[in-house]
Structures are given as structure tokens and as C-alpha cells.
Amino acid sequence: MVTCIRASVEAICDRHDNARLRLIDILRDVQEEFRCVSEESIAVIAKALQISPGQVTSTVSFYSFFSIEPVGTVIRLCDDIIDRFHGGDAVLAAFEQALGISCGQSTADGTITLQATPCIGMSDQAPAALIDDTVFTRLTPDSARKLARELQEGRKPTDLVEELGDGNNSDDLVQAMVQNHIRQAGPVLLTPQTPGSSLKKTLGLTPAEVIRNVKTARLRGRGGAGFPTGMKWEFTARAPGERRFLVCNADEGEPGTFKDRVLLTEYPDTLIEGMTIGGFAIGAEEGIIYLRAEYAYLARFLEARLQARRNAGLLGSNILGRAGFTFDIRIQLGAGAYICGEESALLNSCEGLRGDPRTRPPFPAQKGYLGCPTSVNNVETLCCVARIMDESPAWFAAQGSTQSAGTKLLSISGDCKLPGVYEVPFGISLREVLALAGASDVGAVQVGGPSGAMVGEDALDRKICFDDLATGGSLMVFSKSRDLLEVVEAFLQFFVDESCGYCTPCRVGNQLLLQLVQKVRAGVATAADLEQLSDLAETVKMTSRCGLGQTSPNPVVSTLANFHELYAGRIANAINGREPSFDLAAAIAESAALAGRGEQERGE
Amino acid sequence: MEQTLEFTIDGLPVTAAPGETIMAAADAAGIYIPRLCAMKGLSPFGACRLCTVLVDGRSQSACTQPAAAGMVVENDTEQLQGFRKNLIDMLFVEGNHFCMACEKSGNCELQALAYRFGILAPKYQYQFPQREIDASHPDVLLDRNRCILCARCVRASQELDGKEIAGFVGRGGEKHLAASSGCGFVGTDVAADDAALAACPVGALLRKRVGFSTPIGQRKYDHQPIGCEKELRPEKSSTTSDVQKGVAS
Numbered sequence: 001m002v003t004c005i006r007a008s009v010e011a012i013c014d015r016h017d018n019a020r021l022r023l024i025d026i027l028r029d030v031q032e033e034f035r036c037v038s039e040e041s042i043a044v045i046a047k048a049l050q051i052s053p054g055q056v057t058s059t060v061s062f063y064s065f066f067s068i069e070p071v072g073t074v075i076r077l078c079d080d081i082i083d084r085f086h087g088g089d090a091v092l093a094a095f096e097q098a099l100g101i102s103c104g105q106s107t108a109d110g111t112i113t114l115q116a117t118p119c120i121g122m123s124d125q126a127p128a129a130l131i132d133d134t135v136f137t138r139l140t141p142d143s144a145r146k147l148a149r150e151l152q153e154g155r156k157p158t159d160l161v162e163e164l165g166d167g168n169n170s171d172d173l174v175q176a177m178v179q180n181h182i183r184q185a186g187p188v189l190l191t192p193q194t195p196g197s198s199l200k201k202t203l204g205l206t207p208a209e210v211i212r213n214v215k216t217a218r219l220r221g222r223g224g225a226g227f228p229t230g231m232k233w234e235f236t237a238r239a240p241g242e243r244r245f246l247v248c249n250a251d252e253g254e255p256g257t258f259k260d261r262v263l264l265t266e267y268p269d270t271l272i273e274g275m276t277i278g279g280f281a282i283g284a285e286e287g288i289i290y291l292r293a294e295y296a297y298l299a300r301f302l303e304a305r306l307q308a309r310r311n312a313g314l315l316g317s318n319i320l321g322r323a324g325f326t327f328d329i330r331i332q333l334g335a336g337a338y339i340c341g342e343e344s345a346l347l348n349s350c351e352g353l354r355g356d357p358r359t360r361p362p363f364p365a366q367k368g369y370l371g372c373p374t375s376v377n378n379v380e381t382l383c384c385v386a387r388i389m390d391e392s393p394a395w396f397a398a399q400g401s402t403q404s405a406g407t408k409l410l411s412i413s414g415d416c417k418l419p420g421v422y423e424v425p426f427g428i429s430l431r432e433v434l435a436l437a438g439a440s441d442v443g444a445v446q447v448g449g450p451s452g453a454m455v456g457e458d459a460l461d462r463k464i465c466f467d468d469l470a471t472g473g474s475l476m477v478f479s480k481s482r483d484l485l486e487v488v489e490a491f492l493q494f495f496v497d498e499s500c501g502y503c504t505p506c507r508v509g510n511q512l513l514l515q516l517v518q519k520v521r522a523g524v525a526t527a528a529d530l531e532q533l534s535d536l537a538e539t540v541k542m543t544s545r546c547g548l549g550q551t552s553p554n555p556v557v558s559t560l561a562n563f564h565e566l567y568a569g570r571i572a573n574a575i576n577g578r579e580p581s582f583d584l585a586a587a588i589a590e591s592a593a594l595a596g597r598g599e600q601e602r603g604e
Numbered sequence: 605m606e607q608t609l610e611f612t613i614d615g616l617p618v619t620a621a622p623g624e625t626i627m628a629a630a631d632a633a634g635i636y637i638p639r640l641c642a643m644k645g646l647s648p649f650g651a652c653r654l655c656t657v658l659v660d661g662r663s664q665s666a667c668t669q670p671a672a673a674g675m676v677v678e679n680d681t682e683q684l685q686g687f688r689k690n691l692i693d694m695l696f697v698e699g700n701h702f703c704m705a706c707e708k709s710g711n712c713e714l715q716a717l718a719y720r721f722g723i724l725a726p727k728y729q730y731q732f733p734q735r736e737i738d739a740s741h742p743d744v745l746l747d748r749n750r751c752i753l754c755a756r757c758v759r760a761s762q763e764l765d766g767k768e769i770a771g772f773v774g775r776g777g778e779k780h781l782a783a784s785s786g787c788g789f790v791g792t793d794v795a796a797d798d799a800a801l802a803a804c805p806v807g808a809l810l811r812k813r814v815g816f817s818t819p820i821g822q823r824k825y826d827h828q829p830i831g832c833e834k835e836l837r838p839e840k841s842s843t844t845s846d847v848q849k850g851v852a853s
Contacts, residue, residue: 042786054771054784061773337775354772359650359668501753501772501779503651508694511777512728532727539690542663543653 008033009041013048020049021370023059023352024335027066036070062354062500064117064336065293072106073151076117076130077139080255081490082413082476083119087140088127092116094141098148112151118338118494119255120294123413123476124181124420131157133296135176168265173301180262181420184436188387188399188407189380190262190423195269196314198390202277203322207237210281214385216393218405223249223341223378224448224472225547229385232375235365237282239373244284246327247369247376248275249346251292253338254449255494256474259409259421260379264291264298267383268305272329274382276315277389279327282375287329290346293336302331338498342546343376344368345500356500357546380409380473401427404465412437414477430469431460434477443480444563447471450491451551453558454484485566488555489517495552506549509540513556520570524581530567534560609673613657614680620671627655627666630679634836637679638688638720640695640713640805641754642667646763649755652695654688654717689721696726700733700749701806707815708807710823714752715806716830735780740788743796743812746770751781751808760803761794769794781808 012029016022026045030037037045037060046053060066077083077092092103095114099107106113122128125137134157136147150160164170165178182190202210215230236244248271252260263271275287291299306329309315319325337355339345344358347369368374377385384406388396397405404426410433413419417438424433434442446454447464448471455462455469462469478487492514501507516533519525537553537560544550559566572580608619613626613635620629625648630637640652648668655666658678666679678684695714703709735748753772758781761769769792773782785791794800796811804810820826 039786046786052768052771052784053786054768054773054782057773057782057786058771061778062775354775359648361670496776499776501774501776503653504691504694504698504752505653507753507776507779508698508731509690511731512694512697515729535686536690536728539687543656543687543691545650545653545665 005034005038005040006044009044010048013045018048018050019352020051021350021352023049023056024063024332024349026352027056027060027063028333028335031066034070035072036067038068038070042068058354059352062337063293063334066335070106070110071113072109072111073132073157074113074115074130075147075151076115076120077103078118078120078122078126078128078130079116080119080123080126080494081487082123082256083126083128084490085414085478085482086126090141091127091129091139091144094144095148098145099152107152111154112148117294117336118498119253119257121252121258121261121292122178123256123258123411125179126413130294131160134158134161135178135297136160137177137179168301171301173304174265174298176297178261178265179420180266181418182262182266183412183418183420184422184424186407186423186425188396188423189267189270189383189409190421193267193270193386193390195273195309196312196320198386198388199273199276199314200320202280202389203320203325207281207283210277210389211237213393214281214388217384217388217396219381219384219388219396220404220466221378222380222384222408222472224254224451224470226466226470229377229381232365232377233278233282235363236284236368236373236375239366241373243286243370243372244282245369245372245374246275246278246282246284246287247343247346247350247374248287248289248379248382249341249343249376250289250295250379251334251341251346252295252379253292253341254451254472254474255491256413256446256449256476257411257472258413259411259473261295261298262421263379263383263409264295264302268302269309270383270386271379272305272309272315274377274384274386275329276319276327277385278375278377278382280325282373284375285326285328287327288350288369289329289331290340290350291331291333292340293334296333299331299333306331337500338494339500339546339548342548345546346376347374354500356502357548359545378472400425401463401465403467408464408471409473410464410471410475411473412439412475412477415439415441415479415482416477424464426465427463429461429463430455433464433475434460437477439477441479441481442477443482444478444484444487446474446476446478446487449474449476450494451548451554453554454487454562455558456562459562484559484563485517485521485570488559489514489521491555492517492552495548499548499552503543503545503549505540505543506545506552509536509544510549510552512536513540513553517556519581520567522581523570524572524579525567525570526574526580527571530560530571533567609671611671611673611675611677613677618671618677624671625667626657626659626664626669626671626675626677629671630666631834634834635679636831636834637666638717638831639667640717640752641756643756643760643803643805646756646759646803649759652691652752652754654691656684656687658684685721689723692717692721692723693726693728695752696723697728697730698733699731699751700735706750706807707810708750710820710826711818712807712825713805713830716825719825720829720831733777738783738788740783740790741792741794742790744789744794744801745810745812746781746783746789747808747810748780749808750806752806753779753781754805756803756805757781757800757809761798761800764799764803767793767798767800769798769800 220226340355345355650665650668738746783789
């Protein structure tokens with residue numbers, strides 16, 4: 001057995017050229033074949049890659065999809081707040097009961113493992129789960145019990161999909177029950193396009209002219225930060241370096257966003273074309289699509305699209321017959337880590353390392369992938385590029401508002417009649433958006449995911465754009481009956497789980513914020529706790545090393561500002577001069593247990 | 605002649621060589637910026653965040669941010685010292701730090717910073733984590749209860765000792781230091797006189813059998829607050845606490 005594992009792991013390492021950079025791919029393959037990356041496998045990989053076992057363990061232990069202990073077929077039930085508000089807890093209970101295990105455990109025979117996972121990009125069809133790589137949506141306790149039974153019978157997850165979704169979700173290479181839920185198409189993105197058209201027009205220009213066009217179009221990054229794309233490309237093109245890279249950030253991990261999933265499913269050619277144009281503009285010959293592990297079900301389909309474009313002369317060497325214009329793309333699958341959506345963490349992950357963000361400066365445009373100038377752009381941004389080149393910069397700039405050109409894809413989920421993807425012009429009011437989605441009972445809207453802001457009724461006339469309500473696309477609607485502090489707690493728990501742990505404020509501060517909010521919810525927090533909450537939130541925001549920690553206190557900050565009564569209404573006063581959080585009975589019971597004075601004395 | 609650039613820290617004019625960090629320039633100018641993970645001779649890491657300063661109004665870590673001509677840096681302000689106090693507090697409650705029983709007491713940078721900032725007890729809730737000790741090596745001990753994940757040992761081992769004795773395992777609150785061998789320090793080529801051990805600012809990575817050898821009164825921070833060695837006019841600092849001044853006098 002020992003030699004057998006060694007030989008197989010060595011073969012996997014060989015298949016990836018024993019390359020340190022391919023460590024994530026190697027670990028994914030080992031995990032898939034052996035259902036774990038055991039200490040033994042780690043030793044073999046370390047030897048093959050000529051690195052220390054510690055370096056391998058460091059990467060293995062960072063990503064949720066790798067495990068040192070063996071797992072079975074993994075049911076990863078999404079425990080995002082949207083899923084939980086739409087029956088997720090009952091689905092979890094059904095899985096637990098049918099399998100006879102608790103969340104986080106494996107069945108006695110080791111064949112099935114049940115885990116909770118953060119948002120898998122299916123909030124519009126919640127509750128959802130991944131079973132290995134296969135997506136199951138709109139789960140009910142009944143369908144959960146049925147899935148559990150079928151898995152126990154030894155059936156493969158891929159065979160359990162009964163009804164396929166719309167569009168390319170039914171493609172032979174996808175075969176997913178996922179629905180696109182395109183509720184409102186717009187002129188820029190969700191519109192029919194001809195592969196190759198924008199690329200042909202691009203090749204009539206110089207790289208500098210392409211960058212100028214992207215600037216004229218006033219395109220800003222769609223991932224959330226809103227950095228001007230043309231400027232990013234110019235920095236990358238001008239930075240000294242032998243090689244350059246263009247990386248597409250398809251690590252759509254912000255809870256409540258799923259619009260990139262729809263673009264990847266229905267408009268892969270537009271994306272690849274945008275990347276190719278980007279490669280031409282910045283002088284890159286290599287591109288990477290960093291695809292989140294949760295979207296692995298799209299990998300084969302995307303590989304096929306890449307191959308089809310190579311065959312059509314739209315990708316590879318001498319693209320469209322243009323001598324010397326070479327650009328090709330590889331897909332890098334992630335392994336379960338929200339932080340890898342941060343561009344420098346994403347680059348580390350592409351290099352087979354832990355997904356720790358890098359120290360900046362240098363910025364990726366100066367020193368990115370392999371230390372070379374690299375532009376990292378969001379899926380939607382790159383699709384916009386293709387459309388700008390196909391139509392015109394002026395056409396694009398004429399859409400939307402003055403400061404925010406173009407349209408924006410919104411992923412709307414939660415308490416509304418029509419959850420799904422909407423293409424809207426920038427500058428649209430929140431009220432109009434909610435009306436489109438059929439949200440009539442609105443207690444609060446989380447704009448931009450957990451790292452964004454929670455706003456209430458008084459914000460309905462605010463505009464969706466970079467200068468007002470900025471969003472990477474996530475819009476979660478909460479009705480008046482929802483406990484918003486439960487939402488805040490869930491978001492903080494998410495950040496605690498997803499912090500990389502590199503810097504003090506994010507690693508420790510988020511944990512403390514979570515505990516304080518739990519104290520408020522339990523009704524045992526004092527006014528002093530609220531002051532501490534606010535002071536701590538400010539410290540975490542101001543001192544954290546990357547965007548995760550700089551935005552993770554936002555659920556607290558925005559609810560303290562917009563929904564202060566949530567907190568004020570639950571403040572407790574001192575009980576007999578004691579802190580209300582001090583439970584005298586529990587403390588006595590604990591000390592009695594420690595002293596070995598148990599039930600008999602209390603019974604006396 | 606090398607070109608120098610000029611900027612200000614709390615209004616005082618400071619010069620720096622191109623590429624030099626704000627912290628290095630501050631040190632040279634006799635201005636103390638609190639720090640734990642930064643150490644002279646090691647590459648910057650930017651993890652503890654104690655050296656957070658405002659650069660033209662934006663927060664940056666002074667140990668990683670290169671100085672630029674004309675930048676306006678704020679360092680000794682009530683807001684920033686408040687953040688630093690909170691960060692020190694966080695490190696205390698995150699681990700299990702019992703100064704009175706620790707052989708690093710008096711030489712510990714975390715303890716010294718707490719005194720400098722007037723922290724007598726943390727205000728945050730203790731986390732009381734369960735952490736394992738690695739005592740596998742005959743001469744070296746890792747007590748993770750006191751580790752603050754500053755990576756000084758990791759960097760010193762690579763950059764000064766030419767070894768790779770340890771790295772980080774796990775994510776978020778689970779992140780911890782582990783020997784690179786995968787089977788404890790006994791499996792590594794660590795030696796008791798490695799720079800990696802001397803680099804530990806707290807009592808986490810220790811040489812065995814030499815604890816408590818320095819009498820009280822002769823330890824590093826028994827007479828002067830941490831940072832005084834860098835300051836031209838330490839008595840002016842807003843953070844040298846009354847507690848620490850009492851000890852010093």
C-alpha cells in the first residue's frame with residue numbers, strides 16, 4: 001500500500017512537471033485520488049518538488065478543499081445567510097439525520113462527509129450544496145434525504161442531477177442543474193456577440209491605442225475597487241520586465257454574488273476575447289483564468305472553449321494571422337479560500353503558495369505573477385473590454401452615469417420575487433433595482449456583500465455607482481422580519497473563517513468583533529461593550545494589511561450607523577453590580593465541577 | 605552622490621535614501637515608531653501592524669512603505685497610539701501570556717510595549733487557546749502559547765542562518781508556527797545559537813536550560829522603556845507611560 005501511494009503521488013507530481021508552481025494542481029489531484037493529502041503524500045510531494053514538507057503542509061492547511069485526514073464524497077452545504085434564511089438549516093438537519101452524522105463529520109464507513117461552506121455562488125437558487133464538484137440547488141429536506149440515500153447506495157454525484165439548467169448549463173461538458181436567472185439583459189454584456197469580432201477590430205490598432213480606447217471608455221474595474229482599467233494596463237505595459245501576464249480573477253467569492261458565474265457560462269468567448277485584447281495591449285503572451293474551486297464544474301467547458309479558439313486561430317501563436325502576436329491562457333483552479341479573490345493573494349495561489357496577500361508596494365502591475373508585471377482583472381471588466389472594442393469607447397462611455405460609465409451586472413438574492421442577474425445602467429437608484437426584483441417588503445439591503453454596507457429604507461434613492469453605493473455586484477435583500485444582527489453575526493463569522501491570519505487586527509480583531517456581537521445578541525452587552533465594538537471596528541479597518549480586514553468590520557460599522565436601534569435595544573444593565581455577561585449559576589457549576597463537588601452537594 | 609528625499613514625520617523634517625522605508629528613515633532621525641515584527645537586518649513583513657502610520661492621511665505600515673519626497677507622515681497621534689494599544693491588547697488575549705512565569709520577562713518586547721503603552725491588563729476577552737508545545741529538540745523549545753506569528757524566526761533562519769527551520773501552517777485563528785520538517789524541530793537543522801532563536805521578540809522560541817540567567821535589574825527593559833534607544837528625546841513621547849516612567853526613575 002505504501003509503495004502504491006508513493007508511486008501514484010509521484011506520477012501526479014510528474015504529470016505536473018514536479019513544478020513548485022503547480023503545487024495547487026498537484027494537491028487537487030492527490031486529494032481527488034486519495035480523498036486526503038496525508039502526511040505520507042506530503043513527504044512524497046516534498047521530495048518530488050525538492051521543498052521541505054513544511055512548505056507543502058503550509059499550502060495544504062491553507063485551503064478548505066484539502067484535508068490531511070481522509071474524507072468521503074464531500075457534501076459541502078452552503079451556510080451563507082441567504083441559504084440559511086431560505087431553509088438551509090432544515091436541509092442541514094435532513095442531511096445530518098439521514099446520514100447519522102453531524103456537520104463536519106464523516107459516516108462510519110468513511111464514504112460520505114458533511115461540511116458547511118461559505119457562499120458557492122448560487123444565492124439565487126438557495127439552499128445549494130456542492131457534492132464533490134457537482135452543484136445541487138433549491139434543496140429541500142426531502143431532496144436532501146433523497147440525495148443522502150442515493151449517495152449511500154454508492155451512486156456518483158454526477159448521476160444524481162435530474163434536471164439540467166438553462167443555456168449552457170445543459171451543455172455536454174457542464175451538465176449542471178444551475179439556472180442562469182438572467183432577469184434583465186442590457187446592451188453591453190448580456191447581449192448576443194460574435195466571437196472574434198472585437199479581436200479583429202483590435203488588431204487594426206496599436207497596443208497604446210487599445211489602452212487609450214479603454215481609458216476613453218472610462219472603464220473601471222468591476223470587482224469592487226473600481227480602479228480605472230486603462231490606467232492599470234498602462235502601468236503594467238510600462239513596467240520593466242522580460243515577460244508580462246494577464247490574469248482573470250474568476251474567484252467570485254463575495255457572498256451573494258454570482259454574475260461572473262453567468263458570464264463564464266454564457267459568454268466565455270467574450271471573456272477570453274477580452275483577455276486576448278488585454279494581452280495584446282499590455283504585451284503579455286500568457287494569461288491565467290483563476291477559477292474558484294466552487295466553479296470547477298465549469299472547467300472542462302471552459303477548456304473546450306479555449307481549445308476551440310486555438311483551433312480557430314483566435315488564441316495561441318500568430319493570432320488571426322498576425323505574425324508575432326501570441327497569447328494563450330491556462331486555467332488555474334483554486335481550492336477554497338475567499339482571500340484568493342484579493343489580487344496579490346490570487347497570484348500567490350497561482351504560484352502554488354498559501355493565499356496570503358503580498359506586501360504592497362510593489363503592486364502586481366510592477367511585480368506580479370513570477371515577479372513579472374501583471375494585470376489582474378475581473379471577469380466582468382474583461383467582458384466590458386471586448387464590448388468596448390467591438391462597439392466603441394464613446395458608445396460605452398455614453399451608458400451609465402458621468403463618473404461611472406457603462407452598465408453593471410447585479411446579483412440580486414434574498415427576500416425578493418425574482419432573484420437573479422440584472423444588467424443595469426450605472427446611476428440607477430436602489431429603489432428602481434428593488435422594484436425590478438420584486439422586493440416589496442424591504443427591511444435592509446446589503447450592498448456589495450459582507451464587505452460592503454447594510455442600508456435601510458432611507459437609502460432607497462441612493463444610486464448604484466462608484467461614487468455612491470459601490471458594489472462588485474452583490475445585492476442581498478432582507479425583509480422586515482429578518483433579524484439583522486443575525487446577518488451581522490453571520491458575516492463576521494465568515495470573515496473569521498476566511499481571514500488568512502497574517503496580520504494581527506484581522507486575525508484577532510474579527511474574532512473579538514464576532515464575540516461582542518454575540519454578546520449583544522445574547523442580551524448581555526453593556527453600553528461600554530458598544531463603545532468597544534465601535535473602537536475595535538475602527539482599529540481593524542485602519543490597521544489591517546489588505547482589503548479583507550479593511551472592510552470586514554463594515555457589517556458592524558454600517559449597522560451601528562444605519563440601524564443603531566438594533567444594538568441600543570438589546571443593551572443590558574448591571575445586575576446587582578455585576579457585569580450582565582457574568583452568569584453566576586454557570587460559574588458556580590463550573591467551579592463545583594472542577595472541585596469535584598457535583599450533583600450530590602447541590603442536591604443536599 | 606546619492607540623492608536623498610525629504611519628508612516630514614509629525615511635522616519634523618526627515619531625510620531618506622530612495623527605496624528606504626519610513627521606519628528606517630524614522631530610526632535614523634531618532635523618531636521611534638512602535639513595532640514587533642520588524643527587526644533590523646530582516647526583510648520587512650508587515651504583520652503586527654503596530655507601526656501603522658498615516659501617510660498623507662492614509663494608513664500604511666511604516667516598516668514596508670517606502671519613503672517618498674514630500675509625504676506627510678503622522679506617527680505620534682492619539683488615534684494611532686490608540687490603535688497600537690488595541691493591537692498589543694489583541695496579541696495578549698490571543699495567546700496565553702503569563703509574564704510572571706515566563707523566562708523572557710524583562711527582555712520581552714511584547715511585555716515592554718505593554719508597559720510603554722500603560723497596559724496593566726488587557727481590556728479584551730481572553731481567548732485561552734489550546735496550543736501545543738514542541739519540545740522535541742534537545743536544545744530548542746517552541747512554546748506556541750507565547751507565539752505572536754511575527755515570523756522573525758522564519759525570516760532570520762532563511763536570511764541570516766541560511767536555513768529553513770520553520771514556517772506557518774493553518775489559516776486565520778488556526779495559523780501557527782511549525783518546524784519545516786513536518787515532525788518537530790528535532791527533524792530540522794536548528795542550532796541553539798541560530799539567529800532565529802535570538803530573533804524571537806517574546807518567549808516562544810527558546811534555547812533550553814538558560815532561562816532566568818539574567819538577574820532582575822539587569823534585563824533589557826528593566827530601566828528604559830522599549831524604543832528609548834531609538835529616540836533622541838524619549839521624555840517627549842506621548843506613550844511613555846507613567847508606569848514605565850516610574851520603573852525608569
